[in-house]
Amino acid sequence: MSTSSETLKPARSAVELEGITKRFPGVVANHDVRITVEPGTVHAIVGENGAGKSTLMKILYGMQRPDEGRIRVNGEEVVFRTPGDAIRAGIGMVHQHFMLADNLTVLENVVLGAEPKKAGRLDLATARARLAELAEAHGLRVDPDRLVEDLGVGDRQRVEILKVLYRGARILILDEPTAVLVPQEVQELFANLRELKAGGLTVIFISHKLDEVLHIADAITVIRRGTTVASVLPGDVTARRLAELMVGSELPTPQTRESTVTDRVVLGLHGVTVTGGDRTVLSEVTFPVRAGEVVGVAGVEGNGQTELIAAIMGLRPLAAGRITLAEEDVSTWSTRRRREAGIAYVPEDRHREGLLLEAPLWENRVLGHQTRPPARRGPWIDRAASRKDTERIVAEYDVRTPSVDTLALALSGGNQQKLIVGREMSGDPKVLIAAHPTRGVDVGAQSAIWGHLRDARAAGLAVLLVSADLDELIGLSDTLYVIYRGRFVADLDPSQVTPEQLGGYMTGAIAKDQP
Amino acid sequence: MRSAALQRAALTLAGAVVAVLLAFVVSSAAIVIAGGSPVTALQAMFDFGETTVAVVNAVTQMLNRATPLFIAGLAVAIGFRMNLFNIGVEGQYRIAAIVAAFVGGQLALPAPIHLTVIILVAMVTGGLYALVPAMLKVYRGVNEVISTIMLNFIALSMAAYLVRGPFAGGQEEGLTTSTPPLPPSGQFPNANFLFQMFGLPAPRGTGLWGFLLVAVLVGVVIWVLLERTRFGFEIRASGLNGPAALASGVNPRQMVISAMVLSGAVAGLIGLPEILGRTYSYGTGFTPQLGFLGIAVALLGRNKPLGIALAALLFAFLDRAATPLQFADIPPSVVSIIQGAIVLMVVIAGEVTRRIALRQEERRAAAGAAAPAPAGVNA
Numbered sequence: 001m002s003t004s005s006e007t008l009k010p011a012r013s014a015v016e017l018e019g020i021t022k023r024f025p026g027v028v029a030n031h032d033v034r035i036t037v038e039p040g041t042v043h044a045i046v047g048e049n050g051a052g053k054s055t056l057m058k059i060l061y062g063m064q065r066p067d068e069g070r071i072r073v074n075g076e077e078v079v080f081r082t083p084g085d086a087i088r089a090g091i092g093m094v095h096q097h098f099m100l101a102d103n104l105t106v107l108e109n110v111v112l113g114a115e116p117k118k119a120g121r122l123d124l125a126t127a128r129a130r131l132a133e134l135a136e137a138h139g140l141r142v143d144p145d146r147l148v149e150d151l152g153v154g155d156r157q158r159v160e161i162l163k164v165l166y167r168g169a170r171i172l173i174l175d176e177p178t179a180v181l182v183p184q185e186v187q188e189l190f191a192n193l194r195e196l197k198a199g200g201l202t203v204i205f206i207s208h209k210l211d212e213v214l215h216i217a218d219a220i221t222v223i224r225r226g227t228t229v230a231s232v233l234p235g236d237v238t239a240r241r242l243a244e245l246m247v248g249s250e251l252p253t254p255q256t257r258e259s260t261v262t263d264r265v266v267l268g269l270h271g272v273t274v275t276g277g278d279r280t281v282l283s284e285v286t287f288p289v290r291a292g293e294v295v296g297v298a299g300v301e302g303n304g305q306t307e308l309i310a311a312i313m314g315l316r317p318l319a320a321g322r323i324t325l326a327e328e329d330v331s332t333w334s335t336r337r338r339r340e341a342g343i344a345y346v347p348e349d350r351h352r353e354g355l356l357l358e359a360p361l362w363e364n365r366v367l368g369h370q371t372r373p374p375a376r377r378g379p380w381i382d383r384a385a386s387r388k389d390t391e392r393i394v395a396e397y398d399v400r401t402p403s404v405d406t407l408a409l410a411l412s413g414g415n416q417q418k419l420i421v422g423r424e425m426s427g428d429p430k431v432l433i434a435a436h437p438t439r440g441v442d443v444g445a446q447s448a449i450w451g452h453l454r455d456a457r458a459a460g461l462a463v464l465l466v467s468a469d470l471d472e473l474i475g476l477s478d479t480l481y482v483i484y485r486g487r488f489v490a491d492l493d494p495s496q497v498t499p500e501q502l503g504g505y506m507t508g509a510i511a512k513d514q515p
Numbered sequence: 516m517r518s519a520a521l522q523r524a525a526l527t528l529a530g531a532v533v534a535v536l537l538a539f540v541v542s543s544a545a546i547v548i549a550g551g552s553p554v555t556a557l558q559a560m561f562d563f564g565e566t567t568v569a570v571v572n573a574v575t576q577m578l579n580r581a582t583p584l585f586i587a588g589l590a591v592a593i594g595f596r597m598n599l600f601n602i603g604v605e606g607q608y609r610i611a612a613i614v615a616a617f618v619g620g621q622l623a624l625p626a627p628i629h630l631t632v633i634i635l636v637a638m639v640t641g642g643l644y645a646l647v648p649a650m651l652k653v654y655r656g657v658n659e660v661i662s663t664i665m666l667n668f669i670a671l672s673m674a675a676y677l678v679r680g681p682f683a684g685g686q687e688e689g690l691t692t693s694t695p696p697l698p699p700s701g702q703f704p705n706a707n708f709l710f711q712m713f714g715l716p717a718p719r720g721t722g723l724w725g726f727l728l729v730a731v732l733v734g735v736v737i738w739v740l741l742e743r744t745r746f747g748f749e750i751r752a753s754g755l756n757g758p759a760a761l762a763s764g765v766n767p768r769q770m771v772i773s774a775m776v777l778s779g780a781v782a783g784l785i786g787l788p789e790i791l792g793r794t795y796s797y798g799t800g801f802t803p804q805l806g807f808l809g810i811a812v813a814l815l816g817r818n819k820p821l822g823i824a825l826a827a828l829l830f831a832f833l834d835r836a837a838t839p840l841q842f843a844d845i846p847p848s849v850v851s852i853i854q855g856a857i858v859l860m861v862v863i864a865g866e867v868t869r870r871i872a873l874r875q876e877e878r879r880a881a882a883g884a885a886a887p888a889p890a891g892v893n894a
Contacts, residue, residue: 315761336764345762353762356755358873360520367752368763370745381748402879405519410876 012075014039014171014202015060015091020069022055029055031227033069037171037219042193042203044213047223047246051442053206056223057173060204061093062086073171092169094160096176102149106142107131110163127166134165139195153300154185158192171202178212182300183503190216208246210239222246246443260292261478266462267312267343267431271321274307274486282307283486284321287479289431289462294453296477296494297466300506304486305466306348309435312464313345314338326430340371342430346420346437348466350413354420357409361401364408365390365423372427393422398448414445421449425456432456435466450476470502484508519879523872527817530868534860535829541860542853551845559843560836568716573835575710575718581824581831582730582788583802587809588816588823589737590782594659595818596741597754597774603648603663604782605806606670611641611779612786613674613694616797617682619790620695629700633791634729637783644670645779646772653768659775667806678799693798703729703791724792733784738820750774782806811858817865830854 013036020033030052037043047053058064060071062080071078073089080086083093100109107124110131116123131144140158148156157177164172174193178186193203193216207213213220214234222230222245230245237245267289274282282304289295299305310316312323314335322331325341339345345368347353355364366375366386374385390404397418401411408416417437424432434453438446453476457463467473473480474494482490482505490505504510543553563573587604594601601607615637622629648666651657684695705722741747752760753770761767785805790797812830816822833854837847 313762334764334766335762336766339764347759347762352756352758354759356752356759358755359751363748363751366748367759370748370752371764376745379744379746381743381745383743403519406879407519407873407876409873410879 012039013037013072014041014074015204016070016072016075017056017060018070018072020056020059020066020071022059022064022066029226030059030066031225033223033226033228035221035228035231037202037204039074039202040197040200041218042197042205042216044205044207044217044220045223046207046210046213046220046242051223051246052226053223054175055226057093057175057204057206060086061091061173087167087169090168090170091173092164092167092171093173094157094164094175094177096179098156098160100148100156100159100163103147105145105147106151106159106162107144109148109159110144110166112163114167131162131166134162138165138192138199138201140165140192152185153180154188157181157185157189161192161196165201170200171204172196173204173206175206176208177205178207178209180301182506183500184507186212210242210246214239214242243443259478260458260460262291262293262460264291265289265324266291266326267464268324268327269312269321270324272308272311272318272323273320274304274311274316275319276307280319281486282311285483285488286321287481287488289464291430291460291462292457293478294457294463294465294476296473296480297464297483298468298470298473298480298502298506299466299483301468303483303506305435305483307486308483309345309348309433309466312338312433313343336371339368342428344424344427344429344432346417346424346432346434348435348439350416350420355408355416358407360405360407361394361399361411361419362387362390362404364419365393365404365426367423369423369427389426393419393426397422397452412442414441417441418445418448421452425452429461431462431464433464433466436468437465438467438469438472474502482506519876522875526868526872526875527865530864531815531817531822531861534864535857537860537864538853538856541856542849545852546845546849549846549849551843551849555843556840556845556849559839559845560833562839568719571710571715572718575723577828577831577835578727579724579788579792579831580834581827582724582727583785583805584808584812584830585824585827586730586733586781586785586788587805588812588827589734589809589820590778590785590806591809591813592816592818592820592823593737593741593750593774593778593781595754595813597750597770598757599754599771599774599778600660601645601648601663601775601778601782602660602810603645603666603670603806604778604785604809605804606663606667607641607644607779607782608785608806609674609801609803610644610670611637611783612790612801613677613682613797614640615783615787616694616697616790617677619697619701620684620796622701623698624700626700629698630703630791633697633701634784634787637787638780639783641783642776642780645775645782649772649775652775653771674797675799678797682797684796691799693794693796695796697791697795701791702795703787705792721793724788726788726792729784730788733781734820734824737781741820746773782809785809811854814858815861829857 015037017033017035020030022030033056045053055064059066062083062085065081073091078089101112104112107128111127116126128144135141140162142155142158148159151159161172177189181189196203205217217234220232220234220242221228222242224246265288270286272282272285273280285308287295297305297308307316311318314333318331322329324330325343330338330341351357356367366381369375370381374382374389376382387404393399394401394404399415399418399422401415421437437453438449441449453463465473465476474497477494480492480494480497481488482492482502484506546553546556563570590604591601615633618636619629619633622632624632644666648659648662651662652659678694679692682694683692703725706725706727707717707722709723710717741750749760749765749770752763753765753767757767786801789802808830812823812826815826833850837850840847840849
């Protein structure tokens with residue numbers, strides 16, 4: 001599939017990477033990467049998590065230096081030592097995680113670090129004129145005087161793009177720009193990108209969402225295991241073919257087969273309300289999770305999902321309502337008691353809540369299970385039994401590790417997550433609270449985790465799935481709720497719903513009362 | 516299979532050795548600046564005396580110094596294990612020592628019970644005094660560093676007041692005062708038999724303090740508690756990752772209180788080797804600063820009982836060297852410089868070895884993950 005971007009080369013490519021290799025101790029992050037980006041195009045770079053996209057972009061943006069290979073920008077060979085060098089060469093980066101100061105206005109954020117001065121004083125008038133000009137030219141509408149903290153995600157992203165343009169960038173790198181956006185916002189972003197392209201700018205678009213890539217890109221380069229495996233044109237490939245190039249094998253699908261939902265309610269929420277400060281962050285949420293059922297919760301992050309999970313796990317007190325586990329009121333129970341009673345938890349941030357990074361795997365197996373066998377024997381931690389059970393998890397869940405004494409931090413995200421899922425499935429849980437269970441893991445681990453969730457559901461586990469991955473939600477859930485501003489605003493049938501519909505509820509564009 | 520763990524331990528040890536060597540290099544420079552010769556200084560430090568009796572006395576002096584330092588290091592380490600900075604060990608041991616000495620002086624009991632009561636009083640006092648900052652932290656969010664420092668001032672002044680006032684004993688000798696002396700039943704027998712077992716002469720004076728054996732026992736108990744029990748695991752988990760411990764059902768309030776109180780209870784023992792072994796009362800000449808030195812010892816020992824024991828011995832060795840250094844015309848404050856340099860180097864070396872270890876680990880995992888996997892696509 002290595003088709004011919006080499007054969008028909010116009011005089012000057014915007015960016016040309018030739019034989020880029022970057023080694024980290026023991027790992028080759030990039031190996032002989034070759035990419036040619038034509039000017040005035042949107043060039044997508046796709047690959048699964050951990051394929052080496054981020055390293056490559058860090059090299060192109062001067063954050064890391066390649067061990068081998070050449071970079072040419074507009075036909076001239078360059079060596080970047082710092083991002084400053086890259087910016088001077090006209091390359092700008094829009095990071096996945098926004099780097100904006102919330103307490104400053106849009107205008108202040110844009111000029112931050114590149115402030116125009118007149119007689120030693122900040123010259124905002126010139127900056128304002130320049131910003132207005134840029135916004136006009138590229139169709140990036142934002143009010144320069146609004147505080148960034150008041151802006152939505154889409155607007156913030158536009159500010160980031162403006163910030164880069166303000167510094168004179170002609171080549172934009174966008175790192176997973178759609179990860180934080182809902183479908184409507186993605187459409188707006190794409191409209192913006194088309195305008196940028198029309199204005200002669202070059203966009204390098206990093207993503208693993210194949211539909212989007214096919215939709216917006218003029219050319220696509222696929223990276224697998226640190227090297228470029230194919231350069232294709234979107235018209236020549238299907239999403240499935242692209243995915244196969246990325247994974248190098250069959251693509252997993254999140255489809256659940258026949259329903260295993262029973263009528264036995266395991267976890268019940270009844271008018272659960274959580275307050276934070278004087279604000280209600282979760283408002284009168286009522287729903288059941290039945291044995292053998294996966295209940296999905298969709299929503300833009302920050303609409304109460306975190307609080308919902310914290311309330312169920314006993315990490316935050318309820319302001320009103322109650323939570324039942326197998327018809328027993330557990331509202332006042334401690335986290336430990338809830339865990340012992342059979343609530344398992346895959347946290348959304350595994351490094352923050354799920355692992356002791358500097359402890360060996362077997363100790364991570366004990367975490368959260370320190371009061372139950374096999375980890376516990378009287379007041380003691382049963383080290384031998386914990387080790388043995390960790391070995392079982394490593395084998396059953398295909399955790400790639402040299403031994404159970406390896407420190408958790410040495411594992412890749414996918415393997416860490418498989419260990420967590422394996423741990424939480426241990427000890428016969430009744431309910432599994434899974435928050436973003438496949439976030440930041442590679443496709444192989446993702447399909448494995450989906451498989452485990454499906455098996456557990458078939459075995460009668462009640463699962464609450466909170467996710468930002470709409471395909472995951474639609475594919476796995478038996479019941480799907482949408483959470484918006486702390487309320488459940490919709491109860492949808494996952495087999496009928498479209499991503500557009502979901503997006504509408506998630507952004508509040510469609511309002512509907514909870515049935 | 517456990518080679519990974521072994522290798523980590525070896526690396527830690529190597530780091531500590533390098534740190535001590537570097538510290539001696541730094542100290543040599545200080546000695547040269549002070550007009551001495553590093554070689555003479557080193558010889559003086561290792562000069563334990565000519566006769567067997569002198570050597571036994573020197574070793575006794577070192578062990579008697581190491582015992583309270585070891586207990587102090589343990590007390591600090593319990594807190595450090597869960598990122599709880601109990602700077603208040605200093606105050607806790609002083610207040611515990613004076614209360615225990617006073618209570619012990621008031622009682623007349625058979626020896627084993629008398630000693631047990633004194634030890635328990637010291638532990639309870641130290642524990643209760645540490646409960647104050649623990650409660651302040653849990654219920655009012657007061658940083659334990661600040662509250663324990665403040666409580667140190669209170670403890671020191673309170674001890675100074677008590678020894679002159681309510682707890683003062685009968686006899687006064689000039690400016691020094693002390694609590695009433697312990698009766699013989701409250702005096703800990705010495706451990707000179709350890710020397711006699713090897714056919715060595717008994718050290719002079721009060722001999723080798725028998726409390727050394729209690730300290731070793733405490734060390735073993737703490738090791739078992741921290742490394743093998745559920746409680747120890749929860750302390751460790753809280754220290755490594757607070758939010759993860761919370762999500763795993765560890766009650767952070769309960770952990771703060773129990774770790775702090777345990778730390779204070781062990782701190783309560785620091786003054787006892789001296790009181791039960793030599794002075795038999797708490798006086799104005801009571802050895803100060805052991806709590807603060809305990810912080811350095813715990814750091815040097817990397818919060819592990821065995822490491823703390825080695826660190827306490829090293830510090831005691833250096834402290835003992837102060838006198839011979841003076842004979843060799845080298846300012847004894849060189850010892851403080853060496854101690855300071857060691858702690859600094861150990862902290863640096865600790866961070867460096869930690870990073871090396873992590874990198875090794877990642878490399879091993881990357882290599883190991885690729886090898887044993889029978890078939891798969893992801894790395």
